Amino acid sequence: MRLSEADKDRIEAAVVEAEARTAGELFCVVTGQASDYRDVRLAWAAALALGLPALAAFAFAFTPWTGWMDGGWSAAHIAATETAAKGAVAAYALSQAAVFALVWLILSHPAARRWAAPPAWRRAKLHREAMRQFLAKGIHLTEGRTGVLIIAALDDHQAEIVADEAIHAKVGTEAWADALEALRDHMRAGRPADGFIAAVKACGALLAEHFPPTGENPDELPNRLVEI
Numbered sequence: 001m002r003l004s005e006a007d008k009d010r011i012e013a014a015v016v017e018a019e020a021r022t023a024g025e026l027f028c029v030v031t032g033q034a035s036d037y038r039d040v041r042l043a044w045a046a047a048l049a050l051g052l053p054a055l056a057a058f059a060f061a062f063t064p065w066t067g068w069m070d071g072g073w074s075a076a077h078i079a080a081t082e083t084a085a086k087g088a089v090a091a092y093a094l095s096q097a098a099v100f101a102l103v104w105l106i107l108s109h110p111a112a113r114r115w116a117a118p119p120a121w122r123r124a125k126l127h128r129e130a131m132r133q134f135l136a137k138g139i140h141l142t143e144g145r146t147g148v149l150i151i152a153a154l155d156d157h158q159a160e161i162v163a164d165e166a167i168h169a170k171v172g173t174e175a176w177a178d179a180l181e182a183l184r185d186h187m188r189a190g191r192p193a194d195g196f197i198a199a200v201k202a203c204g205a206l207l208a209e210h211f212p213p214t215g216e217n218p219d220e221l222p223n224r225l226v227e228i
Contacts, residue, residue: 003192003193003225004193007192007193008193008224008225010193010197011028011193011196011197011200011225012223012224012225014197014200014201014204015028015200015223016223017204018200018203018204018207018208019204019217019219019223020213020217021204021207021208021213022207022208022211022212022213023144023146023207023212023213023214023217024146024167024204024211025139025142025146025220025221026148026200026204026221026223027137027139027148027149027150027222027226028151028196028200028225028226029149029150029151029152029225029227030152030153030154030192030196030225030226030227030228031129031152031153031154031227031228032110032153032154032155033110033113033154033156034122034125034128034129034153034158037107037117037125040107040116040117040121041103041104041107041108041113041116042104044116045099045101045103045104045107046100048100048103049096049097049099050096052095053092053095053096053099056095110155110156113156114156114157117156122153122158123158123160125153125156126151126153126156126159126160127160129151129153130149130151130160130162133149133151133228134147134149134162137149137221137226139162139164139221140164141220142164142220142221143218143220144166144211145166145167146166146207146211147167147220147221148161148162148164148167148203148207149161149162149163150179150183150203152183152187152192152196154187154192157187157188159184159195161176161179161180161199161203166211167207167210167211171206171210175206176203176206178202179198179203179206180199182195182198182199182202183196183198183199186198
């Protein structure tokens with residue numbers, strides 16, 4: 001799920017239109033995912049590599065047909081059992097490595113990562129990236145401290161809106177809920193450009209209500225969608 005040049009043009013036009021009615025500044029950022037989720041992949045791969053082979057070994061040990069539980073010990077039997085034990089240890093280690101590699105590979109797919117990473121974890125990752133982008137792109141440097149960041153992680157189906165202090169003081173955080181929900185719904189439906197446009201319009205209407213244009217209304221931030 002990616003945005004075409006035509007999609008970016010539509011989003012830019014929506015930003016220009018929204019900013020014409022407000023002293024606020026909108027800045028849109030899109031990324032594939034907020035993080036590589038290496039920590040999540042590592043945790044799942046390690047847990048399953050430790051757990052699944054152990055569970056299989058435990059189940060095998062208590063089946064009625066396992067020979068070592070039937071008695072009849074002899075010198076030859078002991079020697080054969082020792083050889084089998086060494087083979088079992090090697091097989092166990094190989095099975096752990098195979099499970100780890102398989103889980104790691106499966107979780108390289110975005111859909112699998114969305115399932116494996118808890119929603120709260122994905123939101124936290126995007127929030128951290130949103131704050132980084134807010135500062136890195138200079139959104140906090142507008143003259144009236146009226147910058148608003150709209151950021152979406154397409155593969156994660158997550159979005160966040162960060163408003164500068166002047167806007168936050170008047171509007172708070174709950175006011176952006178409709179814009180965020182519209183953006184997320186369109187992303188889930190495979191229409192991220194429509195989601196951005198809906199979010200831009202909703203944010204623009206909110207800004208126009210609380211921060212109408214004043215004076216020359218300079219355009220302080222780029223209107224073009226930024227990809228990271």
